[in-house]
Amino acid sequence: MELGFLSLSDLQTSPDTGKPVTAAQRIADTIDYAVLGERLGLDVFALGEHHSLDFAVSSPAVVLAAIAARTSRIRLTSAVTVLSVLDPVRVHQDFATLDLVSNGRAEIIAGRSAFTEPFALFGERVDNYDALFTEKIxxxxxxxxxxxxxxxGTFRPPLRNAPIAPRALQDPLPVWAGVGGSPASAARAGILGLPMVLGYIGGPLSHAKQAVDIYREAGERAGHPEKLRVGISTHFYAGTEDVFPYYHEYLRPKKPGGRGFMVDRASFNAGTRRGQAIMVGSSEQITEKILDAYALLGINRFYGQFDWGGLPRTLVEQSLHRYAEEIAPAVRRAAT
Incomplete structure (x- = not known):
């Protein structure tokens, strides 16, 4: 099993200092975390794409290229590329270029977006949500x-014997489907024979199994059993420090009527128990939960979303060390 870590580059006001982090500092920290993750032996770094003032990164390929220049081994992927609102030609160019810069380490996780802002920004209609993604993937x-x-097609001008350059070093350039739990999205990933990353951010593990089962059944019916791979991503912190204030800050709506939800401590504690999604706890507890997912879902890749809610850099780095030095060896021993 490959072990990865994932950042959405959220811009938060620190519960400790009361000051907001700047986009420049957030990106600098993110690059440093990716470099640290490679040094510690983790396998994959994933970076989100958002198009609002609440996040630092709108172009993962640019930041991943900066990481590529400081690393040599770790795989680099978007999480997710908001394909519904973007030109697939430009997406391919960006990630093929990243593949060349990184000497064959680039990947794309393509998704539809859980946010509505990108549709207005790029002149697309939300009511074409599914049709846009279907055509563009x-x-x-x-x-x-x-x-x-x-x-x-319908949503961009036609191509007539168009040269597609540059060509990626990898053949083919890896493309995963990012799925939020929708049965139709899971089935589509299977039908296309794409590996799937499931965003598993709440609820029992048995709910995640429903999406994985739909994916595998669809892929096998479509004749792609050898292509099917499953990853999951979930909120992550390795350590026994009290990180609830940061989790609360991460998820709470930042303005009246804004996105997010309020999480109380009892709900947070319940979500960290065995069989539930939130992977926050001791190295032993998280190892147990990752291996539970491996046993029930047959996952090939795990992503821990590791730097949310304004967590101080010291805590983030301590968590990464525990992940790489305590959790990863135990998981790899058991999942071989």
């Missing part, structure tokens, strides 16, 4: 497979 897969493409 199909085109993206053509672009990675062919160096000249002729294509026509």
């Amino acid at each position: 199909g085109l993206l897969l053509r672009l990675r497979a062919e160096d000249h493409v002729t294509w026509s």
